[in-house]
Each structure stands twice: as C-alpha cells, then as structure tokens.
Amino acid sequence: MPVPRDERVPRAEPAEDAPVGVVPRKPGWQPRRPVVVSAGSAARFAERVRMRRRIRRDRVLAWSAGGAVAATLAWLLLVSPVLALDPAHVTVRVRGDRAVVDVAAVTAVLTHQAGTPLPRLDTVGLRRQVLDVPGVRAASVARAWPHGLVATVVARDPVAAVPAAKGYTLLDADGVQVGRSADPPSGLPVVSVPLGDPAAMQAVLLVLQSLPSDLAGQVTGASAKNQDAVSLTLSDGSRVEWGSADRSALKAAVVETLRGSPASKGVKVYDVSAPTLPITRS
Template sequence: MPTGSPATPRATPAAPPPTPWVAPPRSGSSGPAADGPGPREASRQPTPSTPEPAAGTSTVPVRTAAPATSRTTYEVRRFRGPVRPAVVSTRSAERFAERARAARNLARRQIAYVVGGTLLLLGLGYLVLFSPVFALDPARATVTGAGTVVAVDQVTAVVARHEGTPLPRLDVGRLRAEILQVPGVRDATVSRDWPRGLTVALVSREPVAAVPEQQAPQGVAAVGFALLDQDGVQVGRTDKAPAGLPVVTVPVDDPRTLQAVLSVVRQLPPALAAAIGGVSAQTQDTITMKLRDGVNVEWGSADETALKAAVLTALRASPAAAGVHTIDVSAPRMPITK
C-alpha cells in the first residue's frame, strides 16, 4: 500500500449469536419443550461458521464470546419409605391368606376351649352335688362313744333322716344339732366319710351320782333313783341304787349345793369314787361322805378337792387308821381322825 494514501476501513466480522439454553424435559411432560433437543444435543449442534471476508479486505482476529455452557438440573424428592408395587405378588397373597386362616383357627380353638371347660365344670357340679355317687348311705355311718346311756339306734335313726343327700350338700351343723337332742348325748362331732359314709363321735353323759326321786315318774309304780351326770343332767333312772355310783342326798330346791357335790364326785380318783357309798350335804360347805366300809368323811367345801382326795387315800392306807370311824379332811393340811 502506497504511503500517504487514505486508510481503508477494516471489516469486523459480526459475532455469532449465543446458543440459547433449553431446560431439559421432565419425565412424563408434554408440549413444545419436550419436542426440542436436550441440553447435550444442543451442545453438539454445529456453531454457525464465520462468513468469509470480502475480496480485497484483510482479517484481524477478534475475541468472540464463548458459547453458553449447557446445564442439567435435578429435581430433589423427599424419601417417604419404600414404594410398594401396584400389584401384590401371588406369594404375598398366599401369606396373607395363611395368616387369616391361622387367626380363624385360633379363634375357633379358643371358643372350643371355653365351651368345653364350661361343660366340664357343669358335669362335675352335677356329679358332686346332685348325682347319687356321693349320696349318704346310713348303713355306712359309724357311731362311736355311746357309753352306757346313749342308744346307738336312736343316733342312727337321726342319720337316716338325711338318707340320699349328697355329702357335699349335707348340712353337718344341722345334723349335729339333731343328734344332741338324743338322750344321754353331751357332745357330738360329725364328719363326712367319703364317698357315702359318715362318722359320728359322741361324748356321752355318763352318770356320776344317783339321787333319790321325790316322786315316781308318770307310768312308774314306785320311786327310784335318778342318774345324774357331772353337770346335774338326768341321763336315766333305776329302781335300785346302782352299785358303782354314790347316792347323793341334797335339798331339792338347792341347785348350788347339788352342783358342789357333783363337782367333788367328778374330781375323785376312780378307786376312791368306787369306795363311796353316799354323799350328803345341807349347804355347799358341809359335804359329808359315807364310805362303803362304814367310815364317815367330813369333806367340807368343794375347794382343794384334789388335795383332800390325796390325804384321804393316804390315811385309809395307813395302819394307824385301822378302827377309825371318822376322817375329817375339811382342812387337808391338818386332817383329823376319830
């Protein structure tokens, strides 16, 4: 180019337009964005070429804008547990059916157990309370302790009133009260003897003294002797004075004196009691005895009966008492013999 000639303007090529950024399509979305190219496809598209300069012009390198970088976005979702398939598998359905069958079988078994237990209890209740398996049989009743004054057949007759009653339903208290009404029975104990028996243990009112009757009982021609137990209850009578019992003579209208005499007789040793022929008293403190060998005993009151009995037994066994007609033990620590 000649010096001094006017400068020719340089042609600057136009910069290519930037590549537009297109958002990636969402899954399942529809519309125009879904039909366009994705981010990667857009980055792979060829960049428009730079036009060639016109003839007679020179080119100067010019920095152009870098193409836009493609970006990928991600949608963040919160995890809410395992996602169940829409269709249950055949294996799971079988398990569910098996569990349902097991639950039904368990319910049936429980109902069967309850019904069976109830029927069993009802059967046992009928067997024990109403069936004749445990019914009372008077022939299997045992009576003990009748002594000398209680009639066993009268006690058996009372038991026979309850024949056929199952033992669990038998009113033992009522039966005992009925047995106590039998003459000569002081106390009684009634116990069941399974499966159908009964045991009756009696405490009889054994006579300890004979008291002359003031008048003959109705239907009896002559007076006799009333047999009294240790409580003063008459347990029988006899026409003659019994050989083994002392005859007691006390005022008829003085029950305290009678009780004092019976208390002394009850506490005597058997050997000494058998040696006494009679006892008399006008008051509680003037009890006297007549021995069968003819010796009179001044007993006094009912106090210290055991000591008085021991002193009297010792004096009777002593040789010094030979020929003695009266022994006074009213003061047992200072006895007197006459």
C-alpha cells in the same frame, strides 16, 4: 403496589425439542409407581388370617368343653345318686356308757338325710342335732365316702344317783340328767342335797369327779347341807367330812393316807375340811 413490568419473573418457555402437548416436568419430580403385592406376601397374609380364626375357634371349643365338664361334675357331685347317703352305711360309735346314749335317736338324725349327696350334707348342722340327743356329751360327724356317715359320740357317764318320785335320776359330772333307774344303781353314790340348792349339788358333783378311782369306788353316798358342807359315805360305813370342793386333790390324798395307816382301825369319821389339820373320830 403493582410490580413494574421489567421486574416480573419471566415465564418459563417450553424447550425447543419438547413434544407438542406435553407439559414439562418440574425439576426433581418423580412419577408415583403403583404398589405391587407379590404372591408370597399374599400367601403369608392369608395364613395369618387363617391362624387367627383357628385360635378363636380353639378358644371357643376349650371354653365350651370346660363348661360342659364343670356342669357334669356339679351334677355328679351335687345332684346325682352316685354319692348319695345310704342308711345302710351309717355308723354310730359310742365312747363311754353306751346304755346312757339313745343310739337309735342318733342314727335317726343321720338317716333322715338319706338320698342326699354327701358333698351337700351339712355335717356341722348334723353334729348340733346329735348333741341334742339325751346322754350325748360330745360328738363329731364325718363323711364316709362314697355313701356313708360316721358319728362318734362321747356319752355322759353318770357319776351320781338322786332319789326321785319313781326310782333314781342319774346325773353326770355337769349335773345333766343322763338316765333313770328304778333301783339304786350299782357303783354310783346316792346323793342327797336340799331341794332348790343347785350350788350344793354342784359342789357334791365336783367332789365326786375329783376323787381318784380307788377312793371313788368306795363311795356309796354323798350329801351336802350347803356348798361348804359336803359329806361322803364309804362302803365300810365310815364318813368323810369333806367341806367345800376346794383343794379336793389334797383332801383325797389325806383321806387315802389316813385310811392306809394302822391307826385308822375303828375310825368312823375323817374330817378333812381343813386338809392340813385333819381330824379323825371313832
């Protein structure tokens, strides 16, 4: 609906004193002034830019230097001959009967790694190889910086000799063959058990292992018809009917007591298969 002419808003007329061609300003309007950057602000901005660039450059240099150092250390430890194994610095130490262990074979296992840097050596794998050498019961292998290895070997000490086709086979307490001898070895009992009866042999070895040193030194032979009928021969010709390997500590104490009493004179047989009821026979 058109607005009546009389109600229309009157047009603003220019002021009488306004210059010709100048548009009057709206009430409250202010002209926009240009942003003025001072010389001090520009300098601070430039300094911040230079600082950021310097920080990035320093980081790149630090990373590059760290990588170079790591690469140098890796080459020095894992590749270079600076820490390489020298066969002249390989040492083998034997605990027990040295004659039982083939020291040359143990040394060969270690020197086979000559020229390998020590940090790269697998000492656990070398230990397993040393344990495979005949006569070795236990072993440890350690690095000896900067060029050596030290192997400490525990020998399998023989506790008995078993007659064989040519001479005697020497066995340790576990029944493992640790050597051979053409003649009956001095200080070791000669064991006789039925062929194909490992239980009887194991019983004899358990009894021999449990003997106190004084009594063990008097044993010259041992036999077993089965695992429950072990018999020991002593140096004075008497015999000990031991029975099974059970309660061996008590049986050994009973034998030593009986042999130490005056009544033991002329006794040829000590039966301690029932150690609480021992029997002696002349």
